[in-house]
Amino acid sequence: MLYREVGQYKSSYAADMAVFPILQDRIGVAVILLVAFVVLPLVSSNFLLNTVLIPFLIFSLAAIGLNLLTGYTGLLSLGTGAFMGVGAYACLKLTTFFPNVDVIVWILASGFVSAAVGVLFGLPSLRIKGFYLAVATLAAQFFLEWCFIRIPWLYNYSVSGAIEVPLRTFMGVPITGPNATALTRYLIVLSIVVALTWVASNLVHGRIGRMWMSVRDMDLAAELIGIRLFHAKLLAFAVSSFYCGVAGAMMVFLWYGGAEADVFAIDQSFLVLFMVIIGGLGTLIGSFFGAALIYILPIALRTIPSAFGLPIRPAAAEQLTFVIVGALIIMFLVVEPNGLARLWQIGKQKLRVWPFPY
Amino acid sequence: MHILYQIFVDPFVQMGTAPDLLVQTLWDGLVAGVLYALIALGFVLIFKASGVFNFAQGIMVVFAALTLVGLHEHGVPAFVALGLTIVVMFVLAFGVERLMLRPLINQSEIILFMATFGLTYFLIGFGQLVFGGSPKVMIAQELYLPSGAFRLKGLGGFVSLQKIDIAAVIIASIMVAVLAVFFQRTRIGRALRAVADSHQAALSVGISLEQIWVIVWFAAGVVALTTGIMWGARSEVSFSLQIIALKALPVLILGGFTSIPGAIVGGLIIGIGEKLGEFYWGPLLGGGIETWLAYVIALGFLVFRPQGLFGEKIIERI
Amino acid sequence: MRAPSSNEAALGEILLAVEDVSLSFGGVRALAGVSFDIRKGEVRAIIGPNGAGKTSMLNVVNGFYRPQSGRITFKGEVRTSMRPYAAARGGIARTFQNLALFRGMTTLDNILAGRTLKMHRGFFWQLLRHGPALKEEVEHRRRVEEIIDFLEIAAIRKIQVGRLPYGLQKRVELGRALAMEPDLLLLDEPMAGMNLEEKEDMSRFIIDVNQQYGTTVALIEHDMGVVMDLSDRVVVLDYGRKIADGTPDEVKRDKDVIRAYLGEPQ
Numbered sequence: 039m040l041y042r043e044v045g046q047y048k049s050s051y052a053a054d055m056a057v058f059p060i061l062q063d064r065i066g067v068a069v070i071l072l073v074a075f076v077v078l079p080l081v082s083s084n085f086l087l088n089t090v091l092i093p094f095l096i097f098s099l100a101a102i103g104l105n106l107l108t109g110y111t112g113l114l115s116l117g118t119g120a121f122m123g124v125g126a127y128a129c130l131k132l133t134t135f136f137p138n139v140d141v142i143v144w145i146l147a148s149g150f151v152s153a154a155v156g157v158l159f160g161l162p163s164l165r166i167k168g169f170y171l172a173v174a175t176l177a178a179q180f181f182l183e184w185c186f187i188r189i190p191w192l193y194n195y196s197v198s199g200a201i202e203v204p205l206r207t208f209m210g211v212p213i214t215g216p217n218a219t220a221l222t223r224y225l226i227v228l229s230i231v232v233a234l235t236w237v238a239s240n241l242v243h244g245r246i247g248r249m250w251m252s253v254r255d256m257d258l259a260a261e262l263i264g265i266r267l268f269h270a271k272l273l274a275f276a277v278s279s280f281y282c283g284v285a286g287a288m289m290v291f292l293w294y295g296g297a298e299a300d301v302f303a304i305d306q307s308f309l310v311l312f313m314v315i316i317g318g319l320g321t322l323i324g325s326f327f328g329a330a331l332i333y334i335l336p337i338a339l340r341t342i343p344s345a346f347g348l349p350i351r352p353a354a355a356e357q358l359t360f361v362i363v364g365a366l367i368i369m370f371l372v373v374e375p376n377g378l379a380r381l382w383q384i385g386k387q388k389l390r391v392w393p394f395p396y
Numbered sequence: 397m398h399i400l401y402q403i404f405v406d407p408f409v410q411m412g413t414a415p416d417l418l419v420q421t422l423w424d425g426l427v428a429g430v431l432y433a434l435i436a437l438g439f440v441l442i443f444k445a446s447g448v449f450n451f452a453q454g455i456m457v458v459f460a461a462l463t464l465v466g467l468h469e470h471g472v473p474a475f476v477a478l479g480l481t482i483v484v485m486f487v488l489a490f491g492v493e494r495l496m497l498r499p500l501i502n503q504s505e506i507i508l509f510m511a512t513f514g515l516t517y518f519l520i521g522f523g524q525l526v527f528g529g530s531p532k533v534m535i536a537q538e539l540y541l542p543s544g545a546f547r548l549k550g551l552g553g554f555v556s557l558q559k560i561d562i563a564a565v566i567i568a569s570i571m572v573a574v575l576a577v578f579f580q581r582t583r584i585g586r587a588l589r590a591v592a593d594s595h596q597a598a599l600s601v602g603i604s605l606e607q608i609w610v611i612v613w614f615a616a617g618v619v620a621l622t623t624g625i626m627w628g629a630r631s632e633v634s635f636s637l638q639i640i641a642l643k644a645l646p647v648l649i650l651g652g653f654t655s656i657p658g659a660i661v662g663g664l665i666i667g668i669g670e671k672l673g674e675f676y677w678g679p680l681l682g683g684g685i686e687t688w689l690a691y692v693i694a695l696g697f698l699v700f701r702p703q704g705l706f707g708e709k710i711i712e713r714i
Numbered sequence: 715m716r717a718p719s720s721n722e723a724a725l726g727e728i729l730l731a732v733e734d735v736s737l738s739f740g741g742v743r744a745l746a747g748v749s750f751d752i753r754k755g756e757v758r759a760i761i762g763p764n765g766a767g768k769t770s771m772l773n774v775v776n777g778f779y780r781p782q783s784g785r786i787t788f789k790g791e792v793r794t795s796m797r798p799y800a801a802a803r804g805g806i807a808r809t810f811q812n813l814a815l816f817r818g819m820t821t822l823d824n825i826l827a828g829r830t831l832k833m834h835r836g837f838f839w840q841l842l843r844h845g846p847a848l849k850e851e852v853e854h855r856r857r858v859e860e861i862i863d864f865l866e867i868a869a870i871r872k873i874q875v876g877r878l879p880y881g882l883q884k885r886v887e888l889g890r891a892l893a894m895e896p897d898l899l900l901l902d903e904p905m906a907g908m909n910l911e912e913k914e915d916m917s918r919f920i921i922d923v924n925q926q927y928g929t930t931v932a933l934i935e936h937d938m939g940v941v942m943d944l945s946d947r948v949v950v951l952d953y954g955r956k957i958a959d960g961t962p963d964e965v966k967r968d969k970d971v972i973r974a975y976l977g978e979p980q
Contacts, residue, residue: 051855052848114506166698169449169509169653173645174698177691188682240843244851245826245833252816252827259814262776263894264802264831273837304639308513315510320818353529360521367514372499375507 057239074228079221087220089337092293095224095231096285097333101313101325102238103281108311109319110242111274112254113163117175118282118310120182123302125152125283126290127192130201134194141206141214142226145287152283153276155182160275164268179304186299193299200298203291214291223292230288234281239322241277250274251320282310312363316370318379327378331366335359407676416553421675422668427561427630429667430568434623435644436651436659437572438616443653444592445612446497447505451512454641455519456617460485461624461633465535466527474538485617486610493609520635529635534628536560541629564626571622575615576656588612592654643670646694666690726754728787729898729930730775735784737770737954744770745781746954752898757924757931759941759962762951763974768934769811771951772900775932776808777801789897803831807896809887811903811934817876821886824875825861828893829854861889865919881912885919892923899923901933905940913937917944942966950974 048054058064082091104118128151132144159178163171186192187199196202205215212218213226241247252260253270261267290297309332317328336359374380411418435453442450450456463484467477496511536543542559579585590598591608599605627637643666651662670693674686730752737745745767752758760768773779775786777796786793788804796804807828816824833854839847862868865885870878875886884904891899904920905913917940923929935941941948941962948965950958952974958965965971 051852051859055848055851055855162695162699168506170649170698173649173691174695176642176645177688177695180688180691184684184687188684237841240847241840244840244843244847245830245835246837246840248819248823248827249830251819251823252830255816255818256814258778258798259810259816260827261798262802262808262814263828263890264799266799304642308517312513312517315513354525357521357524357529360517361525362521364514364516364518364521367517368496368511371503371507371511371514372496375503 055243057243071232074232075225079225082221082224084220087224088293090334092220092224092227093289094329094333095227096289096293097310097313097329098326099231099234099288100282100285100310101317101329102235102322103278103285104310105314105317105319105322105325106238106242106250106281107274107278109314109321109324110247110254111250111271113160113271113274114168114172115175115278116172116304116307116311117159117178117182119302119304119306120179121152121156121279121282122286122289122306123182123186123299124155124279125149125286126201126297126302127186128152128283129287129291130194130203131192133204133206137204137206140208141291142208142230145230145284145291148287149280149284152286153280156275156279156282157272160272160279163271163275176304179307183299183303186302198298201290201296203294203296206291215295218292227288227292230284234284235322238281242322246273254320312367316367316377318377321377321379323382324377324379327382331378332363335362402680403677410676414553416550416555417675420555421671423555423557423561425668425671426664427558427564427667428671429664430565431623431627431663432643432647432667433660433663434568434571434619434626435641436647436663437575437656438619438623439644439648440651440654440656440659441575441612441616441619445588446591446609447595448497448508448512449505449653450616451509452515452519453616453620453644454638455516455523456485456488456620457624457627457641458633458635458637459488459519459523459624460617460621461534461628461637462523462527462532464621464625465532465628465633468535468538469532474535477535478539481621482618485621486614489610489613489617492613493606497609498606516638520638524635531632531634532628534625534633536625536629539625541625558630560626560629564630567622567626571619572656572660575619579656584608584611643690646690649694650697666693669693726756728752729754729789730932731787732771732775733785733787735771735774735781735786737767737774737779737781743954744779745774745951747784748951748954748956749784750949750956750959752930752932753947754897754930755924755928756946757920757933757944759945759948760932760934760951761936761938761941761948761965762957765953766951767954768951769902770954772808772902772932772934775801775900776806802894805894805897806900807891807894807898808900809884809891809902809904811906813880813883813887815875815883815887815890818874820872820874821867821878821889822855822858822862822871824886825858825889825893826854828890829858831894858889858893861892864892864922865889866915881908884908884916888916888919892927892929895927897930899929899931901931903934903936905935905937913940920944 048059053059058067078091100118100122103121104115107113107115125148128148129141129144132147132151133139133141136144155178159175162174166174190199193199193201203214205217206213208222208226211222213222242250249260249265249270250273252263252265253267253274257267260270286302289301294301313328313332314325315328316331317326318324336356339358339362340355370377435457438453438456439450442448442453460481464477464481467480468474472480492515496515497508500508500511542563544559546557546559546562548555548557579588587598587603587608588611590601590603591605595605598608624633624637644663647659647662647666649662650665651658651660670686670690673689673693674683678685728751732751733749735745735748736743748767748771760771762768770779774781775788777798777800780795786796788796788806793800793804816827819827833850835847835850839845859868862871865888867882867885867889870882870886875883878886884907888901888904891901901920904916908916920931920933921944924931933944935944945962947960948958948962949956950965950968950971952970957970957974958968960968
């Protein structure tokens with residue numbers, strides 16, 4: 039009853055092709071943005087911001103990056119962790135060389151470095167397909183991991199071998215380092231993620247999104263309608279790595295505050311891949327759903343039982359997460375291979391006719 | 397100029413001047429290669445018969461080894477534990493077929509591949525929950541596996557061959573031979589090959605896909621157990637083994653996804669290539685290149701032969 | 715039924731010329747020294763028994779297969795090795811026997827995909843979408859809607875093509891090819907698997923495309939009735955060789971053609 043399109047006529051193609059053609063959807067998005075920018079800052083504790091919201095946003099961005107490559111273009115990548123790492127180390131070097139330039143600029147610029155590396159390691163995709171390509175991305179992952187450890191210049195020769203994030207401010211407010219409040223960091227991360235999500239949405243709804251999906255669905259046919267495969271694939275690697283790079287830079291600078299190289303190990307690649315699979319390949323909203331589920335689940339497992347008085351050891355909680363995530367993946371693939379995003383879509387369909395059954 | 401010398405001349409000079417070290421490195425590479433080949437073998441079995449790329453093969457190795465050691469820790473005698481572990485692997489195969497393969501029977505390969513990701517995570521969590529996450533020692537002695545080493549004098553120095561390594565090579569060879577005979581000569585082997593070719597055709601001649609899948613996943617499980625025992629005996633049983641198991645992927649690329657001899661040859665090439673690379677060229681780059689060298693080698697091959705050395709050329713018909 | 719046109723000169727200059735093309739796969743001879751031409755504005759049928767090499771011929775024209783010998787001249791230019799996307803850019807569009815649709819996308823998106831070559835707004839504008847990129851999308855959407863109306867598939871435009879019945883999928887594929895506004899349209903068994911009504915619809919579309927838009931059509935077809943009705947000229951292949959070339963009436967009566975289809979008289 040609420041979610042009806044009755045009376046909403048599209049009198050132009052532009053209106054029909056809008057990202058959120060249904061009025062209720064537009065209202066929904068506005069509400070979400072309002073909650074994110076205004077309500078949450080007012081009510082959230084530091085714990086909520088630091089442990090839930092900020093990482094959720096960062097992982098969502100990484101998931102969007104991987105989704106663009108694997109979900110929209112069909113190029114399976116196991117190198118997400120490494121590309122995130124490239125962004126983080128690039129940001130460190132850039133802000134070390136130019137400490138007076140806003141670190142936010144460098145966070146975004148590090149995406150470009152990551153994009154370049156992504157294109158380099160994406161070159162094999164011109165010859166190699168499917169699982170074989172996944173192995174090529176593994177080469178990128180392991181090689182870059184090795185670089186992160188073995189090239190001391192990358193982590194500014196710090197004795198610990200880890201990235202030590204220098205103190206930076208934005209318009210007088212500290213945003214990195216111990217003085218940066220969780221709220222400040224949250225708002226910056228939120229702004230960046232919202233902006234980049236908007237950009238990703240623009241891309242996938244237009245000719246570039248169609249180009250990628252054509253390559254995914256049948257690359258021979260894509261060539262036939264005039265798409266140059268190498269252009270499409272390398273662009274996918276570039277844009278995807280950009281997003282992962284920015285996510286990685288934000289992870290180190292605006293969340294952890296420092297990082298060791300193993301943060302960008304292959305486990306991270308798997309984690310983001312699971313987010314994308316469960317969330318829904320080839321959807322943007324799925325990236326958010328997947329990040330929410332995969333990231334929040336272990337936290338829920340840790341905190342909720344103790345709220346009921348049944349403490350679980352943190353190690354056991356993590357292991358239980360593995361078990362549940364693993365089982366969830368299989369279950370999702372059986373029940374709904376298109377992930378949470380499809381369930382959401384089906385839900386909306388049902389909502390359209392609610393309270394009638396059909 | 398100097399760098400060219402360092403890359404193209406120096407390592408070979410080193411090889412020549414210390415042939416005992418060369419043989420040692422070759423032997424170590426061979427042993428590693430054999431173990432990689434065993435993991436790859438598990439992949440090939442499953443891929444041949446069910447078309448599924450079983451990403452969980454590596455964790456099956458760890459899981460099998462853990463189960464064995466875990467049971468023994470709880471007081472079960474070694475060989476009984478071995479028998480029980482084999483039963484566990486059968487139950488696992490059965491479970492996988494029922495809960496994962498059957499529901500996903502018509503889905504695309506990529507979906508099945510991702511399902512094995514899920515299986516991997518599940519087994520990691522489950523294994524850790526039940527057996528704990530800390531590394532364990534393989535019960536090599538209790539299984540009457542040899543220890544110690546032969547020191548062979550010669551070639552200007554000496555070469556040390558660990559007895560367990562020799563045992564590993566022998567056992568692996570026997571296993572491969574058995575599997576090869578099984579595939580080629582027995583009725584079930586024939587059925588497996590039929591299923592690998594076409595599920596529908598196999599069904600139409602009355603082959604039960606479900607039975608074949610259980611058999612093949614069980615066989616892969618036994619191979620995994622063997623690998624786990626050997627590998628665990630050489631170092632230790634820990635979850636880091638799962639990452640090493642990813643090395644089977646470059647092996648598969650070289651050897652093709654459906655060829656048993658290919659898995660062997662691929663394994664040897666990767667194992668030996670990796671060890672030689674690390675020992676002679678590694679120091680140039682600061683060491684530790686073993687972590688990625690195998691993948692880069694595979695990548696190099698892929699660029700020239702996208703279907704691998706032994707793989708079947710993919711002919712796309714439009 | 716359309717009146718057969720017998721005046722070759724009225725059909726225009728040669729658009730595509732295939733000269734002495736031979737193609738082999740390993741030991742299998744798909745095409746052996748085939749030569750024919752396609753004139754601008756005509757409907758050219760390529761027929762022959764199964765395995766005659768018809769699809770291989772189209773694949774060569776398209777750039778999928780590289781012939782071992784011979785050459786193709788398109789729009790006056792000799793093309794020895796043509797990549798598929800170069801063929802597309804040159805103005806050749808194609809449909810397939812087994813359908814080559816983008817199954818994950820809607821009908822509308824599939825046909826819009828056909829407009830790829832005509833969309834020029836660069837990456838930067840795509841990032842913003844609002845503004846020039848959206849204007850371009852709307853403009854092309856308009857053209858695509860014309861094609862959708864022409865093919866009478868307006869009702870299914872927002873449906874994912876993977877869910878459509880076979881006959882409609884074939885129409886969508888035709889729509890995608892038409893969206894490219896090609897000079898030469900290659901149709902590989904467009905009527906395969908269709909019932910009588912669907913065949914009549916498809917025939918009507920092909921005729922309209924040829925007469926309204928002036929598109930040159932080359933089609934592979936098994937249904938002789940369709941071939942006779944639609945085409946201006948016919949080339950017949952058998953075992954990779956050309957055995958007849960002429961108007962439908964001429965070809966129908968050719969002894970070699972009859973022998974190829976029906977075998978030797980007993």
